[in-house]
Amino acid sequence: MEHHLLCTFSSLLLLFLFLFSSIPVTSQFPFGSNKQAHNYSNVSCVENERQALLQFKHGLIDESNRLSSWIGEECCSWEGISCHKTTGSVLKLDLRNTVPFDDSDDDYFKNCLGGQLSPSLVNLTNLRYLDLSSNIFSGIQVPAFFGLLKNLRYLNLSSARFDGEIPHHLGNLSHLRYLDLAWNSLSIKDLGWVAGLSSLEGLVLSKLNLTAAQDGLQSINMLPSLTTLDLNACELFIHPHLSHVNFTSLAFLDLSLNKFNNYRAPPWLRNLTGLHDLRLGSNSLFDSIHGLFDQMTCLVHLNLSSNHFCNASSLTYLDLSWNNLQGSIPSEIGQLINLTYLDLSHNNVQGSIPSEIGQLSKLTNLLLTRNSLNGTIPTNLGQLTKLQAFDVRSNSLTGVLSEDHFAKLRELKYLDLTGNSLALNVSSSWVPPFQLQEIWMQSIIVGPRFPAWLRTQNELEVLDMRNASISGAIPSWFLSKNKSFPLGLYLSHNFLAGHIPQLQRVLSVLALNDNRFTGTIPEDLCKSENLSELDLSNNLLSGRVPLCLGNLRDLQYLFLANNSLSGQIPSSLGNLWGLSYLHLNANKFVGKLPASMQHLSNLLIFDVGDNGLKDTIPAWIGEKLSELMFLRFQSNNFHGPISDTLCQLSHLQVLNLAHNNLSGFIPRCFNNITAMVSGQDGGLAIESQQSLQDIKGGREVEYDASSLELVKSLSLSANNLVGEIPDEIMELVQLQVLNLSQNHLTGKIPDKIGNLKQLETLDLSMNELFGAIPELI
Numbered sequence: 001m002e003h004h005l006l007c008t009f010s011s012l013l014l015l016f017l018f019l020f021s022s023i024p025v026t027s028q029f030p031f032g033s034n035k036q037a038h039n040y041s042n043v044s045c046v047e048n049e050r051q052a053l054l055q056f057k058h059g060l061i062d063e064s065n066r067l068s069s070w071i072g073e074e075c076c077s078w079e080g081i082s083c084h085k086t087t088g089s090v091l092k093l094d095l096r097n098t099v100p101f102d103d104s105d106d107d108y109f110k111n112c113l114g115g116q117l118s119p120s121l122v123n124l125t126n127l128r129y130l131d132l133s134s135n136i137f138s139g140i141q142v143p144a145f146f147g148l149l150k151n152l153r154y155l156n157l158s159s160a161r162f163d164g165e166i167p168h169h170l171g172n173l174s175h176l177r178y179l180d181l182a183w184n185s186l187s188i189k190d191l192g193w194v195a196g197l198s199s200l201e202g203l204v205l206s207k208l209n210l211t212a213a214q215d216g217l218q219s220i221n222m223l224p225s226l227t228t229l230d231l232n233a234c235e236l237f238i239h240p241h242l243s244h245v246n247f248t249s250l251a252f253l254d255l256s257l258n259k260f261n262n263y264r265a266p267p268w269l270r271n272l273t274g275l276h277d278l279r280l281g282s283n284s285l286f287d288s289i290h291g292l293f294d295q296m297t298c299l300v301h302l303n304l305s306s307n308h309f310c311n312a313s314s315l316t317y318l319d320l321s322w323n324n325l326q327g328s329i330p331s332e333i334g335q336l337i338n339l340t341y342l343d344l345s346h347n348n349v350q351g352s353i354p355s356e357i358g359q360l361s362k363l364t365n366l367l368l369t370r371n372s373l374n375g376t377i378p379t380n381l382g383q384l385t386k387l388q389a390f391d392v393r394s395n396s397l398t399g400v401l402s403e404d405h406f407a408k409l410r411e412l413k414y415l416d417l418t419g420n421s422l423a424l425n426v427s428s429s430w431v432p433p434f435q436l437q438e439i440w441m442q443s444i445i446v447g448p449r450f451p452a453w454l455r456t457q458n459e460l461e462v463l464d465m466r467n468a469s470i471s472g473a474i475p476s477w478f479l480s481k482n483k484s485f486p487l488g489l490y491l492s493h494n495f496l497a498g499h500i501p502q503l504q505r506v507l508s509v510l511a512l513n514d515n516r517f518t519g520t521i522p523e524d525l526c527k528s529e530n531l532s533e534l535d536l537s538n539n540l541l542s543g544r545v546p547l548c549l550g551n552l553r554d555l556q557y558l559f560l561a562n563n564s565l566s567g568q569i570p571s572s573l574g575n576l577w578g579l580s581y582l583h584l585n586a587n588k589f590v591g592k593l594p595a596s597m598q599h600l601s602n603l604l605i606f607d608v609g610d611n612g613l614k615d616t617i618p619a620w621i622g623e624k625l626s627e628l629m630f631l632r633f634q635s636n637n638f639h640g641p642i643s644d645t646l647c648q649l650s651h652l653q654v655l656n657l658a659h660n661n662l663s664g665f666i667p668r669c670f671n672n673i674t675a676m677v678s679g680q681d682g683g684l685a686i687e688s689q690q691s692l693q694d695i696k697g698g699r700e701v702e703y704d705a706s707s708l709e710l711v712k713s714l715s716l717s718a719n720n721l722v723g724e725i726p727d728e729i730m731e732l733v734q735l736q737v738l739n740l741s742q743n744h745l746t747g748k749i750p751d752k753i754g755n756l757k758q759l760e761t762l763d764l765s766m767n768e769l770f771g772a773i774p775e776l777i
Helices: 005-025 047-058 106-110 119-123 144-148 168-172 192-196 216-220 267-271 289-295 331-335 355-359 379-383 452-456 523-527 547-551 571-575 595-599 620-624 644-648 668-672 727-731 751-755
Strands: 060-062 081-084 090-094 113-115 129-131 154-156 163-165 178-180 185-187 202-204 228-230 252-254 277-279 317-319 326-328 341-343 348-351 365-367 372-375 389-391 396-401 414-416 421-424 438-440 462-464 487-490 495-499 507-511 516-519 533-535 540-543 557-559 564-568 581-583 588-591 605-607 630-632 654-656 661-665 692-696 699-703 713-715 720-723 737-739 744-747 761-763
Touching: 047 060, 047 119, 119 144, 144 168, 168 192, 192 216, 289 326, 331 355, 355 379, 523 547, 547 571, 571 595, 595 620, 620 644, 644 668, 668 727, 727 751
Parallel strands: 090 129, 129 154, 154 178, 163 185, 178 202, 202 228, 228 252, 252 277, 277 317, 317 341, 326 348, 341 365, 348 372, 365 389, 372 396, 389 414, 396 421, 414 438, 438 462, 462 487, 487 507, 495 516, 507 533, 516 540, 533 557, 540 564, 557 581, 564 588, 581 605, 605 630, 630 654, 654 713, 661 720, 713 737, 720 744, 737 761
Antiparallel strands: 060 113, 081 090, 692 699
């Protein structure tokens, strides 16, 4: 499973932007009307404005009846309406959807307004605040008549699903201070109208298509009062040169996910001396860290040649992630004394982590994942009392981490050390100062004993100590804590032994594969109703699979391979309708495949190879399991003909029926398996750490997750198949492996076998074929 750092901080960013778009009403964007806009029940409503609001309501779809209060004479007391305390004029119309967005939550959609927007709003001549955000106005454009609301100070239409082109009429709103059009299906060919918004302080256009608006930045540059500019993910070409920089008052600038046309940070950034928050992530910036900071002269002036530092104290948030920045982190970074957030992840930053980072006393997030950092982690990192997240995943760091590295990290919640050559050396009596929520220490030496300090961690939601050199038993205290929130536990590839302990803690993931556990699968697992992944493969488990596993309706990944499990495959597994991966191979299962498995319609990988199953190939596999990409029944006692229904599995990339007792002819319809013919399925959607085995060149080959998506294989060897090799097999031009050996096939090798140009392994041996060998070119 991929770790969740990117998702976690993307969520934080969205939360920040949501709060930011709400707060300015009373703080950063103080409207003259705001102090006077209230729901006064004793204020008389202006009649023509009341009528205008009723006309506006008439055009709306209001499924949840949010506007039920819009009755009677006093419109100033209606939901979402605020009026001037003496004149009664409507100053504020706030109809944003306050239910948090969740695409699986009906409450959000029911609370959305929709329908049409009546031009009657132009009769609200004193309207200063209009918020229609987070509703659903699909299929309609932003109304041009909004440009007639001349007194507007605040306009928020974000996440409201407007379509089409933004009307240039909005440029008439010369008093507007805040404009948010983000997260709509809107495009802009010309941003020239923006220059008319002479009072604008905040402009948020994130996720809009600005590809055609190549003059966009020049137009925005005409706004001298701008303090917030959000152009995240707009596909805008950021030109390096502006004739004159007018928006020098910028405090927040987000240019993430755009196109810097010379792949270097524009030199005009040096003029933005008041920036607090700078986001340049995901822009393919090909620059050195030194060069980048040097171009931002008065923003974070880290000019190593002069050691000059200019006005760096203003910067609090710096995101340069997902670029191609190179070189080492300058030691002068320690002078960014107000920095709270630093993200240099997914670059090619080299060298060591400078000890000067320990001077950043306000730092809450230090994200350095996937770089080329080496050397040791400085011990003074442990002095960062505000640090909440520390991520150095996938670097080349070395050395030993001691208690000093964590001495004062009281606020630390997220720690990721994965993929470095690090060792953790703390005493058995150590009590950490923090309460971590997520620990990622895969391939870090944590053992040999199970870490006793984990007993103090009461807020854990994820623990990943895969391949951490831990041996012995899991102590009973570890999973005995009954918490209201589930734990994702990854302890695979260690030397853990004994029985799997009794579970009181509810789990979302349990990965104990590649250890030395013995005994049976505990039925306590079935209490974890939210369990999405269970991996107990490659252990020494025995006994039967608990029937109650069929109650885990959220289970998507079930890996029990390479144990000594016995008995029949429980029919209750057919209740796991959300299951995508099912690995039961290399056990001692007997009997038939349960017919209930035909309900596993989401199954992508189905592996029951290397067991003692005795059955015909059920027709329902091809008829019901239509999403299958990998099907492996090798080394069982399947008998009878190969069902023609397998030809309906158009997404199938690997079919392995080798080493069974199958008889009859090879189906001629195999050319209906589209993935082997055209290869247009794009590969398996690998989301786990698992690997699969298949036959290649007469031997088992293990494919890891990174290469599995490329595999196309057909193995029918060591059966009792008869007849000729069908010409239709020669249409499977994407095949890399074709193994039909050890059967009773007759006739000639098809002349068209040369069509299989992707073949890496071809085995037709130990059959009764005759005639000339065709040219394979």
